[in-house]
Amino acid sequence: MPVVKDHSGWMRKFKNKGKDTAALRRQRVEVSIELRKARKDEQILKRRSILFSLVDENLSLGEEKRNEIIQLSLEEIVEAVNGSNTELQLQATQATRRMLSRQKDPPINQIIELGIIPKLVEFLTHADNAPLQFEAAWALTNIASGTSDHTKAVVEGGAIPAFISLLSSPHMHISEQSVWALGNIAGDGPLYRDALINCNAIPPLLALVSPVTPVGFLRNITWTLSNLCRNKNPYPPLDAVKKMLPVFICLMEHEDKDIISDSCWAISYLTDGCNDRIQIVVDTGILSRLVELMARPELIIMTPALRAIGNVVTGTDEQTQAAIDAGVLAVLPCLLRHAKPAIQKEAAWTLSNIAAGPCWQIQQLITCGLLTPLVELLDKGDFKAQKEAVWAVANFTTGGNVEQVVELVRSGVLKPLLNLLLAKDSKTILVILDTISNIFLAAEKMGEAERLCLLVEELDGLEKIEALQTHDNNMVYRAALNLIERYFSGEETPDLQPGTGHDGLYDFSVEKQDFDF
Amino acid sequence: QRVLLLVASDVDALCACKILQALFQCDHVQYTLVPVSGWQELETAFLEHKDQFKYFVLINCGANVDLLEILQPEEDTLFFVCDSHRPINVVNVYNDTQIKLLVKQNDDLDVPAYDDIFRDEEDEEEDSDNESNGSEPSEKRRRFEEDVIERTMKRRQRREWEARRREILFDYEQYEYHGTSSAMVMFDLAWIMSKDLNDMLWWAIVGLTDQWVQDKITQMKYVTDIGILQRHVSRHNHRNEDEENSLSIDCMRIAFEYDLRLALYQHWSLYESLCNTSYTSASLKLWSVQGQKRLQEFLADMGLPLKQVKQKFNSMDMSLKENLREMIEESANKFGMKDLRVQTFSIHFGFKNKFSASDIVYATASLMENIEKEGPETTNFIKALDSLSRGNLDKLHLGLDLAKKQLRAIQQTVASCICTNLVISQ
Numbered sequence: 001m002p003v004v005k006d007h008s009g010w011m012r013k014f015k016n017k018g019k020d021t022a023a024l025r026r027q028r029v030e031v032s033i034e035l036r037k038a039r040k041d042e043q044i045l046k047r048r049s050i051l052f053s054l055v056d057e058n059l060s061l062g063e064e065k066r067n068e069i070i071q072l073s074l075e076e077i078v079e080a081v082n083g084s085n086t087e088l089q090l091q092a093t094q095a096t097r098r099m100l101s102r103q104k105d106p107p108i109n110q111i112i113e114l115g116i117i118p119k120l121v122e123f124l125t126h127a128d129n130a131p132l133q134f135e136a137a138w139a140l141t142n143i144a145s146g147t148s149d150h151t152k153a154v155v156e157g158g159a160i161p162a163f164i165s166l167l168s169s170p171h172m173h174i175s176e177q178s179v180w181a182l183g184n185i186a187g188d189g190p191l192y193r194d195a196l197i198n199c200n201a202i203p204p205l206l207a208l209v210s211p212v213t214p215v216g217f218l219r220n221i222t223w224t225l226s227n228l229c230r231n232k233n234p235y236p237p238l239d240a241v242k243k244m245l246p247v248f249i250c251l252m253e254h255e256d257k258d259i260i261s262d263s264c265w266a267i268s269y270l271t272d273g274c275n276d277r278i279q280i281v282v283d284t285g286i287l288s289r290l291v292e293l294m295a296r297p298e299l300i301i302m303t304p305a306l307r308a309i310g311n312v313v314t315g316t317d318e319q320t321q322a323a324i325d326a327g328v329l330a331v332l333p334c335l336l337r338h339a340k341p342a343i344q345k346e347a348a349w350t351l352s353n354i355a356a357g358p359c360w361q362i363q364q365l366i367t368c369g370l371l372t373p374l375v376e377l378l379d380k381g382d383f384k385a386q387k388e389a390v391w392a393v394a395n396f397t398t399g400g401n402v403e404q405v406v407e408l409v410r411s412g413v414l415k416p417l418l419n420l421l422l423a424k425d426s427k428t429i430l431v432i433l434d435t436i437s438n439i440f441l442a443a444e445k446m447g448e449a450e451r452l453c454l455l456v457e458e459l460d461g462l463e464k465i466e467a468l469q470t471h472d473n474n475m476v477y478r479a480a481l482n483l484i485e486r487y488f489s490g491e492e493t494p495d496l497q498p499g500t501g502h503d504g505l506y507d508f509s510v511e512k513q514d515f516d517f
Numbered sequence: 518q519r520v521l522l523l524v525a526s527d528v529d530a531l532c533a534c535k536i537l538q539a540l541f542q543c544d545h546v547q548y549t550l551v552p553v554s555g556w557q558e559l560e561t562a563f564l565e566h567k568d569q570f571k572y573f574v575l576i577n578c579g580a581n582v583d584l585l586e587i588l589q590p591e592e593d594t595l596f597f598v599c600d601s602h603r604p605i606n607v608v609n610v611y612n613d614t615q616i617k618l619l620v621k622q623n624d625d626l627d628v629p630a631y632d633d634i635f636r637d638e639e640d641e642e643e644d645s646d647n648e649s650n651g652s653e654p655s656e657k658r659r660r661f662e663e664d665v666i667e668r669t670m671k672r673r674q675r676r677e678w679e680a681r682r683r684e685i686l687f688d689y690e691q692y693e694y695h696g697t698s699s700a701m702v703m704f705d706l707a708w709i710m711s712k713d714l715n716d717m718l719w720w721a722i723v724g725l726t727d728q729w730v731q732d733k734i735t736q737m738k739y740v741t742d743i744g745i746l747q748r749h750v751s752r753h754n755h756r757n758e759d760e761e762n763s764l765s766i767d768c769m770r771i772a773f774e775y776d777l778r779l780a781l782y783q784h785w786s787l788y789e790s791l792c793n794t795s796y797t798s799a800s801l802k803l804w805s806v807q808g809q810k811r812l813q814e815f816l817a818d819m820g821l822p823l824k825q826v827k828q829k830f831n832s833m834d835m836s837l838k839e840n841l842r843e844m845i846e847e848s849a850n851k852f853g854m855k856d857l858r859v860q861t862f863s864i865h866f867g868f869k870n871k872f873s874a875s876d877i878v879y880a881t882a883s884l885m886e887n888i889e890k891e892g893p894e895t896t897n898f899i900k901a902l903d904s905l906s907r908g909n910l911d912k913l914h915l916g917l918d919l920a921k922k923q924l925r926a927i928q929q930t931v932a933s934c935i936c937t938n939l940v941i942s943q
Contacts, residue, residue: 101662138660145659180660187656223654230656265654299651342651 074114081119086129093123093135100142108146117143117157124162130171137166137177144184151188160185160192160199167204175208176217183224190231197228197240206247215256222251222259226266235273238280245270245284252289257298264293264304271311278315287312287326295331299340306335306343310350317357324354324361329368336373341382348377348388355395362400371411379416386420387428393417394431397438405442409452414439418461426473433465433479440487453487462488519547521570523562525577525600526554526898527731528881532700532724533576533599535905536707536717543712552898553578556587563588570594577601577699583608584616599702601695601728607634607686621697621705629685636678695733700724701742708749715753719771720905722746722862723881726874729859743860747773750862769866769907774873777842778859780924781876784917787833788826791815793924800854804932811852818848866907880916881905883923 073095080092096116100106123129123136140163144154159181166178182201186193205228208221225244229236244266251263267290271281293305309328313320328350335347351370355362365371378389393413397405421432436456443452456462465488468480520541524534534550541548551566553559559578567588573596575584580600585608590596598609599619603626609616610628620626704721707713725746729739750771779797782790791797791812801815802808816826825833842858849857863873884901904912934940 098662101660103661106659142659145657151657177660180658184657223658226654227656262654303651304653 074110078114078116081116086132089123090129090132090135093120093132093139096120097135097139097142100139106142108143108150111139111143112150112153117153117159121154121157121159121162124159124166127169130169130174133166133169134171134174134177137163137174137181141177141181141184144181144188148188151185151192154181155185155192155195160195160201164196164199164201164204167201167208172214172217176220179205179208179217179220179224183220183227186224186227187230190234190236193228193231193236194234197237202228202240202243206243209247209250215259218251218254219256219258219262222262222266226262226269229266229269231269232273235277236270238277241270241277241280245280245286249284249286249289252286252293257300260293261300261304264290264301264308268304268308268311271308275315275319278312278319281308282312282315282319282322287322291323291326291328291331294328294335299343302335303343303346306346306350310346310353313350313353317361320354320357320361324364329354329364329370332370333373336377336381336385341385344377344381344385345388348374348381348385348392352388352392352395355392356399359399359401359404362396362404365396366404366407371408371413375411375413375416378413378420383423386423387425390417390420390428390431390435394435394438397435397442402442402445405439406446409439409455414455414461415459418456418459418464421461421464421468426471426476429468429471429473429476430479433468433476433483436461436465437479437483440483449487457488518572519549519570520572520574521562521566522548522550523553523559523573523575523578524550524898526552526885527577528727528878528885528901529601529698529700529724530577531881531885531898531902531905532720532727533698533703534902535720536700536703537574537576539714539717540703540707540710540712548574552895556582560588563590567591567594573597575600580605580609580618581693582606585612590615599699601697601699601733603694603696604628604689604692607689611635619699619702619706621702624696626696627689629689633685634682636675695728697738697742698724698728698734700727701746704749713749713753715769715771716907718746718749718753719769719862719864721749722771722874723877723905726861727878727882730875730878740860743862746862769864771862771864774861774863775842775858776861776863776873777845777857778875779857781879781917781920783830783871783873784876785921786827786829787821788823789921789925790830791826793921793928795927796856797854798928801852803928804935815848815852818851819844870910872913876917877905877913879920879924880913883919884912884916886923887919 077092077096080088083089096111100108100111117140120136120140123132124140126132140154140157140159144151144159163178163181163185167175167182169175169178182196182205186196205221205225209218213221225247229241229244248263248266251259252267254260254263267281267286271278287309290305290308293301294309296302296305309323309326312323313328332347332351335343336351338344338347351365351374355365374389374392377385378393381389393408396408400408417432417435421429423429440449440452443449453462456465465480465483468476469484471477471480522534522537524530538548538550540546549566549570551562553562559575563573567590571594573594575596575598577600579596579598581602581604583606584596584598592615595615595617597617597619605618605620605626605628607628609618610626611631698721700721701724704713704717707717725739725742728734734742750773754771778794779787779790780794785793792803798804798808801811803812813823816823821837825837830838846858849855861874863871864877865871881901881904884904885897887897887900890897900912901916903909904916
């Protein structure tokens with residue numbers, strides 16, 4: 001029963017005994033408040049309902065006023081831009097830039113309709129008026145950041161050569177803004193990208209890359225260069241690519257994540273093409289760095305690095321081997337188990353392409369321990385990743401020798417593979433049936449076909465295959481029927497006593513033999 | 518619509534429950550009662566019943582944690598929380614839809630302002646999105662009004678806001694305490710609905726007294742709340758002052774008392790009560806030899822013969838009982854016990870039945886905490902709940918006996934710990 005005392009004083013005495021407040025604060029566990037997102041908007045709306053109506057009133061008042069201002073200014077802008085007063089020109093250009101750089105709904109169309117773009121482009125050439133150049137460059141950048149029509153308006157105003165000249169401006173903020181503008185133009189599509197390249201944009205761009213270039217500027221340059229590597233139909237011209245590659249190699253060694261990321265994206269664009277293009281990239285020796293980056297935890301770095309390597313292994317066996325030599329097989333297992341389904345999928349796709357190689361490459365998959373994570377993915381991965389994994393297994397059984405197929409089966413692939421026969425996707429089912437067929441072929445070569453039958457049956461695979469005989473898809477039905485007729489309609493052989501291995505599955509043991517191929 | 522009642526295992530909760538049950542009965546609300554004695558049981562009970570109930574009433578549980586986070590209920594589930602635990606979790610306070618808190622109007626919750634702790638996530642800069650999901654870089658980018666300096670400012674502001682928020686939340690949550698008794702809140706509800714009865718008032722009194730007995734509230738709060746209840750007591754029980762219209766002796770009456778804070782003394786002996794009340798035993802240090810001496814001196818000072826004092830209180834000489842309270846208070850002051858009397862209430866019905874509010878608290882608590890369990894887990898709870906109704910005097914008396922055992926056991930255990938030097942001062 002409490003004695004009369006000051007409540008907080010009493011409490012403080014008790015709690016703080018021996019510790020000071022600072023220590024208490026440090027020990028305190030972080031409280032994280034998360035409002036349930038479903039309710040959040042409602043709550044905020046409810047709580048702010050009074051505020052909102054006030055804000056709305058202000059907005060509508062403001063908008064009228066602002067519209068008036070804009071209209072006045074739009075006319076004024078045109079007048080000033082076309083006039084000869086440099087001060088007014090600057091004011092008008094800056095006002096335009098401000099409108100175009102506000103957070104929501106920049107009036108790009110309105111500005112274009114004013115017809116001032118050619119004038120703005122002309123301002124870019126006023127070397128004696130750096131502020132004017134800068135404001136014009138920024139305004140044009142933002143117009144070009146819109147739709148294709150918007151970018152077109154800028155290009156047709158003659159912006160390309162003007163911006164390319166500005167790359168050599170003595171003012172860094174101006175050359176940076178030009179880099180940005182050119183990035184937007186290049187990003188529109190292969191047409192403008194090549195227009196820039198043909199106007200010789202690349203050398204001055206590359207010249208801007210130096211050890212003393214500030215990080216923000218460097219980020220812009222990397223991004224613009226990556227846009228120059230982007231898009232297909234057609235691909236960027238090879239000589240341009242060859243010029244840019246060495247710079248990307250450098251940029252990928254930078255410590256800034258955005259720069260590394262955009263460089264990797266550029267490489268991923270460049271490897272997304274015919275084998276010749278892949279070769280150009282492989283020849284730079286960049287693959288080890290890419291594999292290194294694949295192992296980074298940051299998604300913005302790991303994603304494009306994985307994509308690039310994934311592209312490389314769609315190439316020739318030698319190109320694939322180059323990726324393997326760079327160490328990709330050591331990194332893949334992690335990625336096959338990644339939390340993000342998209343990464344799982346890309347990793348599986350990469351694996352499936354390596355598995356499409358000759359058996360001396362497939363062997364490396366086995367020795368580098370890729371079978372276990374593959375089987376895991378087949379079992380528990382995201383469905384899209386599972387589909388890729390199915391392809392990996394299929395390719396494996398197509399290109400692998402008998403020993404390798406046996407190894408695959410030993411790794412436990414049959415169970416998840418058969419489970420996937422329940423998938424809704426016909427294409428996947430067909431690939432699985434094909435794979436099973438391949439495995440049976442290998443088994444037959446060893447005289448173990450019957451054991452495999454029992455194994456399949458044991459794993460509830462037979463019933464699944466049988467069920468497929470009534471599948472809607474013709475090809476599925478026929479493939480299933482085929483399998484059953486070939487391997488499962490033989491007579492019972494009761495004297496066959498299969499031995500069970502330590503994991504309870506039938507022992508699919510192989511005696512070492514020489515196989516001729 | 519059926520309601521699930523989740524009631525914590527303390528006397529205040531039981532009292533609040535009784536009041537609510539009476540109100541439910543009035544309005545023919547169908548409900549299911551589930552006692553819960555901890556978080557695990559609360560969660561389990563919720564999971565078991567969430568498919569059949571949309572409305573949940575939580576008594577003396579649930580206010581101080583993020584209920585929605587812990588229970589993950591469906592969007593249309595509604596929680597009514599009447600809980601004296603403080604501080605109330607900020608999420609519960611600011612949730613407008615699924616959590617309804619029953620709190621007395623002038624209970625100062627001191628909740629931090631909404632804007633200080635919640636922030637619209639959409640204010641985030643756009644880079645956070647791209648950076649986190651590794652998507653392809655945009656084909657075109659617009660340069661915004663705010664340049665790098667402004668963005669850094671924004672980031673710094675956000676960091677400052679977050680630091681302030683941490684401090685605010687730390688201050689808000691660092692001390693746990695109790696607000697108004699849930700039974701009193703429920704009584705308030707009944708009063709607002711004009712359905713308040715004397716029985717309910719008594720339960721409210723018991724609920725408040727439970728808080729006081731368990732040291733859950735300060736003396737000041739207790740006295741304030743007594744004052745509030747006193748007004749209700751007058752309103753319900755003033756007829757007794759009028760000789761002509763006084764009620765039958767069998768009706769229940771509540772009376773204000775400035776009584777001795779000696780546990781169960783009217784159902785025990787004064788001696789036993791002095792020995793087994795923590796306040797007196799601690800003040801006199803009755804585990805020690807000097808303490809026992811002091812007790813003798815104390816009794817002598819009051820002129821109370823030992824033989825009398827050791828008798829059942831009801832059998833004590835009337836003459837001794839006449840000014841007992843004042844006498845004891847006077848002597849107690851000399852012995853360093855300045856708070857031996859306390860404002861409280863007592864209940865009378867019939868000739869024999871007079872109980873102090875604290876008597877009921879001890880009895881009910883001991884029934885609930887009875888280690889001898891007969892039957893399923895909830896039997897003790899139900900027994901304790903039943904004992905609060907006037908018709909179940911047998912349970913009440915059982916509770917009183919158990920309470921005596923309990924109090925004795927406490928004293929013996931504490932005495933033995935002290936005497937065997939198990940308690941070490943740091």
